[in-house]
Amino acid sequence: MTLIVQKYGGTSVGSPALIHGVAAQINRVRARGGQIAVVVSAMGDSTDRLLDLARELTPEPDACELDALLATGEQVSVALLAMALRATGTPAKSFTGAQAGIMTSSVHGKARIESIDANRLQEELAAGIVPVIAGFQGIDTNGNITTIGRGGSDTTAVAIAVALRADECQILTDVDGVFTTDPRMVADARCLDRLSFEEMLELSGQGSRVLHLRAVEFARKYNMPLRVLSAFRASAGTLICAEENAVEAARVAGIAFNRDEAQFNFIGLPDVPGTAVTVLKPVSDANIDVDMIVVSAARGGKTDLSFTVHRDDYVQTEKIATSLIKGFPDTGLVSNNAVAKLSVVGVGMRSHAGVATQMFETMAREGINVRLVSTSEIKISILIDEADLERAVRALHESYGLDRS
Numbered sequence: 001m002t003l004i005v006q007k008y009g010g011t012s013v014g015s016p017a018l019i020h021g022v023a024a025q026i027n028r029v030r031a032r033g034g035q036i037a038v039v040v041s042a043m044g045d046s047t048d049r050l051l052d053l054a055r056e057l058t059p060e061p062d063a064c065e066l067d068a069l070l071a072t073g074e075q076v077s078v079a080l081l082a083m084a085l086r087a088t089g090t091p092a093k094s095f096t097g098a099q100a101g102i103m104t105s106s107v108h109g110k111a112r113i114e115s116i117d118a119n120r121l122q123e124e125l126a127a128g129i130v131p132v133i134a135g136f137q138g139i140d141t142n143g144n145i146t147t148i149g150r151g152g153s154d155t156t157a158v159a160i161a162v163a164l165r166a167d168e169c170q171i172l173t174d175v176d177g178v179f180t181t182d183p184r185m186v187a188d189a190r191c192l193d194r195l196s197f198e199e200m201l202e203l204s205g206q207g208s209r210v211l212h213l214r215a216v217e218f219a220r221k222y223n224m225p226l227r228v229l230s231a232f233r234a235s236a237g238t239l240i241c242a243e244e245n246a247v248e249a250a251r252v253a254g255i256a257f258n259r260d261e262a263q264f265n266f267i268g269l270p271d272v273p274g275t276a277v278t279v280l281k282p283v284s285d286a287n288i289d290v291d292m293i294v295v296s297a298a299r300g301g302k303t304d305l306s307f308t309v310h311r312d313d314y315v316q317t318e319k320i321a322t323s324l325i326k327g328f329p330d331t332g333l334v335s336n337n338a339v340a341k342l343s344v345v346g347v348g349m350r351s352h353a354g355v356a357t358q359m360f361e362t363m364a365r366e367g368i369n370v371r372l373v374s375t376s377e378i379k380i381s382i383l384i385d386e387a388d389l390e391r392a393v394r395a396l397h398e399s400y401g402l403d404r405s
Contacts, residue, residue, distance in 0.1 A: 002034040003125070003166045007135065007157035011174045012231035013077045014044035022231065023084040025172070026130060030090065035125050037164060039135045039157040040081055042073025063108035067137075067147045071097070074134035074153070082132045092130040095121070097145075100131070102138035102156065104146045111146035113138060113155065116163035125164070133160060151212030158215045162222040169224055171211060172231035177238035178203070178210050180402040181255040186394055188403035192253065193236070196243035196347050199253050200226075202379045206343035207258035216240070243347055251355055252346040252400040255393055259340045259386055261291070262314040263371065264321050265306040267332040271298040278327070279305055282320050288313045292341065292374045292383060306372055308383060311337055339371060340389040343381040344396060356380050362399045368392050
């Protein structure tokens with residue numbers, strides 16, 4: 001018998017009417033003769049409201065108590081969905097993360113799933129009962145409630161699917177699947193039938209917010225097929241699975257972007273071993289993630305070092321960079337927090353030449369200056385002025401023919 005694990009996000013269960021709609025979708029799966037387990041997020045913006053309540057009491061809530069508070073959001077939704085299913089005659093039972101056997105590390109707010117004891121869930125499924133499981137949460141070895149960070153319900157769903165040896169993990173959301181780029185920006189953006197894990201990892205890591213990066217990593221590690229589809233309309237969605245070498249992949253599968261970038265450029269650093277460490281280590285010691293890093297070719301004993309950080313870290317990084325520059329009296333510093341990163345992704349890049357050339361030709365034709373470039377085997381990322389982002393995405397989407405199957 002086919003076993004599906006479905007995950008419904010907060011927008012899908014944001015009201016009693018929507019919860020009834022989710023119950024109807026679950027019953028349609030059961031009517032086809034399959035088993036189903038369900039993972040649910042908190043209703044609508046309830047997590048944000050709980051967080052606001054905590055911060056009204058104290059600007060720095062205790063991490064352990066904050067996890068105990070935030071976990072209640074999912075407990076509300078799973079109980080309500082189980083009630084809705086029972087009202088239709090479908091046997092269902094709600095589970096907190098702890099009741100579902102989800103064991104995590106003890107890092108509150110950013111816990112990682114370490115193991116799942118799926119025996120109880122398997123017993124319920126064998127008895128014909130639909131387990132409705134709270135996403136985003138688990139329990140550590142000390143019995144403390146933990147949460148696994150924003151987007152954690154996606155990761156919960158994949159982990160449950162792996163533990164139950166499900167045939168597929170379905171992430172139901174407010175879009176029809178994974179598109180070639182953001183359809184709000186490009187009207188001709190197309191919903192993709194299929195992506196490899198590697199492509200989805202790159203798209204998620206470069207700004208596509210359809211799937212949480214940790215969930216895709218988990219799915220790839222255990223080869224669990226993922227499907228992204230609409231919670232509100234009937235659609236085949238996008239299947240994300242292992243790459244099939246027999247299929248001639250498109251050169252570019254999709255375009256992702258991230259507006260939240262800031263750039264720092266050290267000009268004229270001494271070209272000696274250890275200079276890059278001297279610059280970058282204080283940034284990483286401040287728990288700031290560095291993204292794109294480019295070191296220019298040396299000239300006259302000098303070199304340039306550029307890197308990007310998240311825009312939220314701009315002010316703190318600028319303070320660090322300003323302090324560092326005092327140790328290099330002949331070095332200049334230029335920073336910019338009005339930049340954006342754009343990435344083209346596709347496993348077909350491995351066997352198709354000219355993808356990068358086409359990208360730079362398109363940018364030149366549009367009069368868009370490329371500030372930084374970084375590449376991987378299936379990705380090319382460029383840093384451009386944020387003001388040029390939408391024009392660049394539209395031009396590249398047309399240039400690579402992503403509006404066509």
